[in-house]
Amino acid sequence: MESFTCLLLLCLLSTSVVDCSFDRNGYFMFADFWCAAPSRNPEEVVYLVDWYFNQQLTMQYNSTVGKWTGFTPGGFITAHAFNKDEHDVLQRKLERQLICHNNVGLLYNETEENMAEPSISLHAVHTVSSHDIMLICSAYDFNPKYIKVMWLRNGQEVTEGVTISEVLSNEDWTYQVHSYLELTPDLQDGVSCVVEHATLREPKIYKWDSSLNWSDRGYISGGVCALLLGAAFLCVGVSQYRSKRCTST
Structure with a gap:
């Protein structure tokens, strides 16, 4: 153990x-x-x-x-x-x-x-800066209280831009903790959250999928919106054209 x-x-x-x-x-x-x-x-x-x-x-x-x-x-x-x-x-x-x-x-x-293995979630959210994202690695429902959560970027431990919450009680015998990493995404980066706990035989590594960074997602979202808006105008134009033809006939 x-x-x-x-x-x-x-x-x-x-x-x-x-x-x-x-x-x-x-x-x-x-x-x-x-x-x-x-x-x-x-x-x-x-x-x-x-x-x-x-x-x-x-x-x-x-x-x-x-x-x-x-x-x-x-x-x-x-x-x-x-x-x-x-x-x-x-x-x-x-x-x-x-x-x-x-x-x-x-x-x-x-x-x-009373040992309980942590449940881990890893997701990203927008920050105030349009170029940065905030990765959140959360550990839930674990016991004992002591846990270590750290970040790796291309195999190296990351300390800059990292904040971590206190270990919070769930008002039973389990706990939760949240670690935050703010960074500018890069397709070449391999970013992972590493969790160490007494219930784990070895550290667990949770990789963030950076294959589609947030700027790309923004462009794609904008393109989809433009496409839908163009389709809406096209439908309106076709309807008006058909209406005029019916009137002239």
Whole structure:
């Protein structure tokens, strides 16, 4: 089975580390606790703590390295202080044992029971620019929550012009997510949406058919409209001609 990551829905695991404080705008300090389990082997479980301040990731604890790593000036200072605190070091080890190590089998069992392979749709829509299109790759009704959606163009990963929504709950045990790619179509391009999920043995590739780009479609649509309009005028002209002949006769 592919590796998966289980988000432990905990807000306050330790009062000495996490302060889930409120202000008028909601949380200003909080932490996410994770168990990353690549297999059922408890020894391979990685325990992670992501610490946020004002919605910015300031530092992270990783059981693989056994310490906190700071990402902001304030995070560097706090991480250094926690790494020197013997009680905090011991507490993180106990948390990994109690939360992840002892429950990895339960986490896998619960996840496997509710697993659902994503349904994928790939389509294009017009953008404000007449030369560009927006490709939308959507994944529906999948579980577990973690999923990766990426774009390839001629075999190379595309990052420019890409936006992705948050993973949205369907208000049951399944989720959906949408990824958007804006580009100027080219007949020579091979554009694909790639989806990776725990239910898939290997990444699934969904190719967009660019054999008929949007400008060609516009010309064809315009030509069809002109043809229909011409046929309408021809019918009217023929009717009037026949009417005049009948009158003269």
